[in-house]
Amino acid sequence: MAAELWEIRDFIAEVPAFAELPGKVLDALPRRLTVRYLRRGRPFPPPDAEPGLWIVRSGALAVREPDGRLREKLGETDLYLDAPQPTEPEARGEDTAETPAVAVVEDSLLYQLPLPAFEDLLEAHPVFAWRFERSRRERLERALSELGQGGRPEALMAATVEALRRREPITASPAIPIRQGAEIMTEAQVSALLLVEDERLVGLVTDRDLRRRCLAAGVSVDSPLREIMTESLITVAPTSSAFEASLLFSRHNIHHLPVVAEDGALVGILSTSDLLRHQGTHSIHLVRDAMAAPDLEAIARVGSRLPDLEAQLVAIGAEAEPLGEAMVTVTDAMTRRLTELAEQALGPAPVDWAWAALGSQGRREQTAFTDQDNALILDEAFDPAQHGEWFERFAQFVTEGLAAAGLEPCPGETMATTPDWRQSVAGWARTFRDWIEQPEPHSIMLATNFFDMRVVAGRDSLLDALWGTVRPLARSNTIFQRRLANNALAIRMPLGFFRRLVVVDDEQHDDRLDLKRYGLMPIADLARLHAVSLGLPELHTVRRLQAASAAGGLSASAAAGLVDAWRLFYVLRARHQAAQARRGEPLDNRLDPDRLSGLERDHLRDAFRVVDDHQRWVRAPFDVSGTR
Template sequence: MDVELIEIRDFLAGVHPFDLLAVEVLGEIAQALEIRYARRGTPLLVPGDRARFLYIVRTGAVETRDPQGELLARLGEGECFGVRALMHDGLALNHSHAIEDSLLYLLPAERFARLRQAHRQIDYYFAPQIGGRLPATSPAGQADPALGLMTVRVETMLGRAPVTLGPEAGVRDAARLMRDERVSCILVTEDNRLVGIFTDRDLRNRVVADGLGMATPLSRVMSKHPVGIDASASAFDALLMMSRHNIRHLPVMRGATLAGCLTTTNLIKTQATSAVYLVGDLHKQETAEGMRAVLSALPDLVRSLVDSGASAHNVGHIVSTLTDAATTRLVRLAEKALGPAPVPYVWAAAGSQARHEQTALSDQDNCLILDDAYDEAAHGAYFTAFTRRVCDGLALCGYAHCPGGTMAMAAPWRLPLARWRQLFQGWIDEPEPKALMLASIFFDLRPVAGPAALFGALQTPVLEQARGSRVFQALMAGNALTHQPPLGFFRNLVLVRGGSNANRLDLKHTGVVPIIDLARVHALAAGVRAVNTQDRLKACAEAGSLSAEGAANLREALAFLGFIRLRHQVRQIQDGQPVDNYVAPDSLSSFERAHLKDAFSVVKTMQSALAHTYQLGRF
């Protein structure tokens, strides 16, 4: 064996899991490798590429991102990539490119397959990436179609212009038009406004079954004021909406203009996913116990999503959507048991659920916004029982009661609109410590059930008040700076001292939370309505309250921290351990530790900039 091959063999002997193989096997691998040099910026794999190699980084660094640009991994010396591409019908799912000048060893796919078959330690090591060691609800090694549905816009799925008639048109005219245009529904419009929908199901159930004549006007048999979706929404959201409302036709709008109609046929072509099936199952349950049984599949779903290459942003959206579905179903069951609500209300989520950033079952944060027609004497008993049913139901489902009592079943967080406005006004005008703590919770608020107009009547004036109060923003900024990233003076990682989590990194309170806090302050300064942290950072850059570079750096840091945190939690799920946010540094590669330091440095830099903006003194 020549000197170069010996050097490669010896390098592999120091790389896990190849270090578990006999020296003669390593020699055979060395002879099978191809060598490639990639300049910084060189694309190595792009979605749709035919995967032909397992890549091993000899020197340099490589970055992998999903099709939407979310960071999935950074890889350094001795680390491998391309495994999922090899196992996904030989097609790459993500982008991988060199971020430094890199020397790569390429092991041909067929040789890698033989190596896994012949050596269990190799197959065991790579199993989490190909589905062998982490049982998944989706086929091993294949991306969960939910990820694709989240990236496809509804407008791209519209195959034709909407087929419409006026409400005065007869059933016969509608049936003929449906036959001639080969569609299964008619969108009913009046003065260019959507007022109803008439489907083949309506023709069967409301016309034929009831013996109505063919001249019956559509206004009598159509479904009035149908739910719709914006053309810019994702196909995933459309599928969830259709499942939630048990409908097969979904009108699509561009603002106030009718753009078309989405059908279950359109979506079936993209394949419904496990997450959507779970949402559908939740809406079928009649008890909280039944919903708890459905949600028991959540850990496996999270494992499947992470194994499929999902980013923390995608996982958070999907998991929080399941929480929304559970909440909505419990709201409907409470109304079924107690009767219709005496006044309109909005059930709103706070915290990570509101931000679409949940990664697992957690405690609940919610509140109730009541119409100003609410009267305590007349309506108090109903809403006390109503909110207790929903909050206790969530607890039975696995969402523990909030230790701080921030729940709709607590009287202070079940208020009419005018009282909510006064409450927010007080927090903004007199931002003492408790007010700042509560503002951090309730400025991350999102409606889950109830009329959007009622929620908007609270959100719009409150955001305007916060945007106009520089003093409130400054105090919120000071409060945000209390969460410091775990980075010492010489860029050493600062670990938890004492207790059961000693010598670990708290990736939630010292990693993710500081970025959430930064995004919230900048969003308040700009009057941004978004509550998801990634969406807030993007919107703040567009609004000018945060530099484009600063927002991009924070989004990348959040994505990387989220990736490390999710992977840690999936390993705990796999090992049957309780899920937490405390990561041991020695469980990370040297490259990952270096990039954690980079992420924390970004947060420190942006915290310093925030302190300077609001003149908070030395930071």
């Protein structure tokens, strides 16, 4: 092969769509290519060219929508297929675009693979065909599968609960005396006893229950075990992953999980010790340390370990939702412990309260790099004159503790230290009513955060009462929903990558990709919009989209595409932060395009387009006018 053809062959091998083709196929490709040099301003595709696949070697092409809006800018190694393509099904939540116009905006050197040769590759090589014959959603599913590979076989993600369970369950009747139950536990050398009645699991007694509920409480050891047992049990399936079990341990701050099969049969019990024998460092450790922290310094030490936890979870191949859940369980534990320490320092609260997390913590979507957004919901007995100072000091204590643990104060002061964000249930109801009935831009900005409220500590019923008023009000107000939709369209998705830059539009080219601003936030805004318009209680972005689809708010295909895009952005963000932690760098959300492979750039382009399509589709059902 001539030197020129070898050089073309080596270039083609660097193009992601061709990279996995066999060497012999790559060797033969240069002879099937047509080389074209097009001056700036020339029509594209050239009028004399046959249909085929175009590969940009140098220069630039601009792809525009029929209305003139820039859709994509193509540079070196990018592809443009000038041929009929399978169309993705039009469904509720998916926008269908007309054929774009393409212009040569720089003098360009291009290779063209004629349509028959292109079709030969599609037929002979499924790995090549996947890039062109599948929908963006299917390509995103594959991207997530590829990102999940590489975890160690012994990793927490790979093991099942059944694999970690060490022995058959030790059971007893809840009617036997406490003394006899303690003897059974001692003889079997177990720290928990499963209580069964009529072949049905009815309760659990642990060695801690024996100490606290029997000895310390003065209950006779001749009383039946049912008097000290835990009845409302959290259980786990034997087929669940050890990672799922670890989240249950962490979230509920428990040490034993009964293992129950799908048919209700008792299989055994899993303890935190079983899990820790398998995987030494995990969120369970951090939750334990947080809940036992004696002071703010100890809380700060727990917070300082969050980047290491994120890096470890990334290394074992944790998926997006479990990774976020693991991070939030630690943040929640630190928050709960800080509220306990605050009450120890200030004395008992004068009225009942609920500490609510907002934003990514409220939605259970945090990473190690985050700030704090929170609020206090107070009982109707709250009197600002009598109780205001206590709750001001309480909020100050907790937020300062979170800041010491690495959760920076919110730049917009959306925190419980702000008097407006410490209100009774009735006060909060009035605030939400004002936002909904007078949806000005500032009100909408605040509402987007506060519709993500979740109680972390205190009385859950206070927030439940508030949602009982607010959600029906928001669901019935179409003007509020329209303004919420406008907010969800405020961030325009990037078009892709051009050379070393992120292309946002004709004028804006950034040297970093902010994965929060240009990835996670727009999808969270769309999911919140659907949840509010349908009156749904879900908070997590993925669960909001899935619930909205089930309720008919958008198609299953559109919801799945947005979910996959969200997961891709989240995993890439977590990987980026894990790499920064390993290098000892400050964490951020801004990814250097130079660190992306060509395939990752292609995956991100697909994700951008999925979100952009839904943003455009949203305009009609929510009556949003104007162009972006």
